Amino acid sequence: MILQTQQAHPLSFASACKPNFFPFYHHHHLHFNVRFRAFSPFSEVPIFPTCTSKARRRRNSNNPIRCSSSSASATSIPLPPDPDKQQQQNESQDLQTLLKRFWKVAAPYWASDDKVQARIQLAGVFALTLATTGISVGFNFLGRDFYNALANKDQEQFTKQLLYYLAGFAGGIPFFVLRDYARDTLSLRWRSWMTSYYMERYLKNQTFYRIQSQSIIDNPDQRIVDDLSSFTGTALSFSLILFNSAVDLISFSNILYGIYPPLFIVLLAYSLGGTAISVFLGRGLVNLNFLQEKKEADFRYGLVRIRENAESIAFYSGEKSEMQLLLQRFRSAFENLTQLLISSRNLEFFTNGYRYLIQILPVAVVAPMYFSGKIEFGVINQSVSAFNHILGDFSLIVYQFQAISAFSAVINRLGEFDDILDTGSGSKSLSYTSEEICITYKNVESSFVLESNGSTPPEKCETLLEIENLTLKTPSEATLIRNLSLRIKEKEHLLIMGPSGSGKTSFLRALAGLWNTGTGKITYYMKDKENIPTVNKAQDPQEEVHGKSLNKISRTFFLPQRPYMVLGSLRQQLLYPIWADNAVLVSENTEDKTTLPFLMKPPNLGTMNEKPEMPTTDELIKVLEDVRLSYILARFSLDSTCEWSSVLSLGEQQRLAFARLLLSTPQLVLLDESTSALDEANEAHLYQKIEAAGITYISIGHRRTLRDYHKKILRISPVDSNNNQLNWLVESTRDQSSDIPKLRL
Numbered sequence: 001m002i003l004q005t006q007q008a009h010p011l012s013f014a015s016a017c018k019p020n021f022f023p024f025y026h027h028h029h030l031h032f033n034v035r036f037r038a039f040s041p042f043s044e045v046p047i048f049p050t051c052t053s054k055a056r057r058r059r060n061s062n063n064p065i066r067c068s069s070s071s072a073s074a075t076s077i078p079l080p081p082d083p084d085k086q087q088q089q090n091e092s093q094d095l096q097t098l099l100k101r102f103w104k105v106a107a108p109y110w111a112s113d114d115k116v117q118a119r120i121q122l123a124g125v126f127a128l129t130l131a132t133t134g135i136s137v138g139f140n141f142l143g144r145d146f147y148n149a150l151a152n153k154d155q156e157q158f159t160k161q162l163l164y165y166l167a168g169f170a171g172g173i174p175f176f177v178l179r180d181y182a183r184d185t186l187s188l189r190w191r192s193w194m195t196s197y198y199m200e201r202y203l204k205n206q207t208f209y210r211i212q213s214q215s216i217i218d219n220p221d222q223r224i225v226d227d228l229s230s231f232t233g234t235a236l237s238f239s240l241i242l243f244n245s246a247v248d249l250i251s252f253s254n255i256l257y258g259i260y261p262p263l264f265i266v267l268l269a270y271s272l273g274g275t276a277i278s279v280f281l282g283r284g285l286v287n288l289n290f291l292q293e294k295k296e297a298d299f300r301y302g303l304v305r306i307r308e309n310a311e312s313i314a315f316y317s318g319e320k321s322e323m324q325l326l327l328q329r330f331r332s333a334f335e336n337l338t339q340l341l342i343s344s345r346n347l348e349f350f351t352n353g354y355r356y357l358i359q360i361l362p363v364a365v366v367a368p369m370y371f372s373g374k375i376e377f378g379v380i381n382q383s384v385s386a387f388n389h390i391l392g393d394f395s396l397i398v399y400q401f402q403a404i405s406a407f408s409a410v411i412n413r414l415g416e417f418d419d420i421l422d423t424g425s426g427s428k429s430l431s432y433t434s435e436e437i438c439i440t441y442k443n444v445e446s447s448f449v450l451e452s453n454g455s456t457p458p459e460k461c462e463t464l465l466e467i468e469n470l471t472l473k474t475p476s477e478a479t480l481i482r483n484l485s486l487r488i489k490e491k492e493h494l495l496i497m498g499p500s501g502s503g504k505t506s507f508l509r510a511l512a513g514l515w516n517t518g519t520g521k522i523t524y525y526m527k528d529k530e531n532i533p534t535v536n537k538a539q540d541p542q543e544e545v546h547g548k549s550l551n552k553i554s555r556t557f558f559l560p561q562r563p564y565m566v567l568g569s570l571r572q573q574l575l576y577p578i579w580a581d582n583a584v585l586v587s588e589n590t591e592d593k594t595t596l597p598f599l600m601k602p603p604n605l606g607t608m609n610e611k612p613e614m615p616t617t618d619e620l621i622k623v624l625e626d627v628r629l630s631y632i633l634a635r636f637s638l639d640s641t642c643e644w645s646s647v648l649s650l651g652e653q654q655r656l657a658f659a660r661l662l663l664s665t666p667q668l669v670l671l672d673e674s675t676s677a678l679d680e681a682n683e684a685h686l687y688q689k690i691e692a693a694g695i696t697y698i699s700i701g702h703r704r705t706l707r708d709y710h711k712k713i714l715r716i717s718p719v720d721s722n723n724n725q726l727n728w729l730v731e732s733t734r735d736q737s738s739d740i741p742k743l744r745l
């Protein structure tokens, strides 16, 4: 529409209105982008070419399902608001907060390791922008002479001007193209850095787990993928707009003032009035854009869940209810989009009118001078062009209002995420209360001797784990275990039993440092100094390291009931997680890595100082034989890639998890019903294998046969809130003459 206007008007050759800069502008209706991108490259404002046409908002999100507000209310950290409530809060969110958030998100890159390169490139982009503005001014004068020659019917002069124009195109185009290219590469560089920076903080200290399990914010993946991309592209384009507008204003003000000073007054009144009206008409767009982001991500996540749980849904024949749920999510996105379109339409009524009027307004003002012979015909074109330039500079808000509102939503989403990541990676983790379970890692020599108790003679043994006065609570502060004290020595395998919901898995979560709600102390005695994580390593060589998360100690493993199957080859499954990065190198072309030149170094997330040597292919095959899984090699090679959680049965996946375990031989392993899908013979075989490998294990399980492979049983019963009695009991499996539990269960 605008394009037609621009082209239809003979005077508007070098005076296109401001096109849209924002790469994500109206992701929900791309035609807007196309429309704005149709301008001549000689419109003075850079157009963002790469991101605009991309179908944005491909959400492959891992959307936490928002659950009870009760858990959220029990927390002491300032949780970010629910996005639905955000709507009201955004109303009151002032510009200052937005600018602060923008600065907090944008600043780190420009002070990072890459700052020198980045700043040089930014200077280059600004220089090219300056050059393109100069070229636009040149075209403004060329346009005047061109139309003068035409009006005077001076053919010789006309041909000359035509040639000038052609030469101007040939010389000018490279500047416009290079400016866009330089800006886009800088934006890509910035995005690469930001993506690594956010991913590092997201994965550090198990922040991803806390965000997910506590439903802290929606769709973190969307924020990392889409919002960061929008942010870098738009922030860069917008700073260029501002810069460009300032230069433009200076260059064209002279021209316009030289032609007719009253035009200035008209221009000022027009642009100020226009800005005020568009702010009024578009005031709801920020919130609508914010919600649109969330709703589309929710819808996409619904589809992802169907893919992930295809078999279960098919078994249940749950298509109908899935359809309902999906439609519900889509409807929600659709309704919001409808609102968004209505608001946009209202704004467009105004902005389009505003743009149309520009075509005739300056002509109307200067025409009397032309009629009285004071100015030539070409000057009319020149004044229209200069008027448009300056008005464009003054009317940034009018032209970009929808884009600015969408950008504000992105800033809010990223600012919110950034705050959460700061809390998660800071000294205080995303914990709920001031009370926390304390985990300590101690380094001991192999000959370390602990006295079992004061009265008996010292017993020569190696303690692996000591639990003192542990009171474990759920995040919503319900007590699960009261005042537990327990010591686990090497090879003193422990079986945890208790009714469903009594807190068995939660106890393992506490041991793994994933949950720290409650009180008490957990101490790990690490045999090998090298296995203490570098991140938390104490300066004091004496030994003690305080930390929160067990998986930093790679010598301790956790095997859930449904093993985690990584995306990748069979080899990668086996080498996960210790040699996961080596496995990628083995099975992928390393040259691929160079296609991300700006990516910062992979962050140190606290792996072991030194990895054990990577197992050979023969060792991998041997370990598959050990877990009785070698027959799958007839179907798959070690390097075949599949959706492993679909092609392997649960029992096979559990055996694969044991193969991982045997390869990395940790000191201690936590097994959460990790043989539940196996027959008793296979279960016995696997327990014998890990026992023979010298691994100490703590298992959760309901089967009676499990007692044969354990030395002690920890029985947990549900907490009785009416009394303060202990709800646990430790007994030896040898004492188990009958099945009658000694504890009231």
Ligand SMILES: Nc1ncnc2c1ncn2[C@@H]1O[C@H](COP(=O)(O)OP(=O)(O)OP(=O)(O)O)[C@@H](O)[C@H]1O
Pocket: 071, 213, 474, 475, 476, 480, 498, 499, 500, 501, 502, 503, 504, 505, 506, 507
């Ligand atoms: N994120 C959470 N927030 C609040 N409560 C939770 C959370 N996760 C689990 N719970 C609650 O903690 C209790 C203990 O759960 P847990 O998974 O430890 O039980 P369990 O003994 O392992 O049960 P099962 O034998 O059925 O696996 C349950 O009542 C559960 O509802």
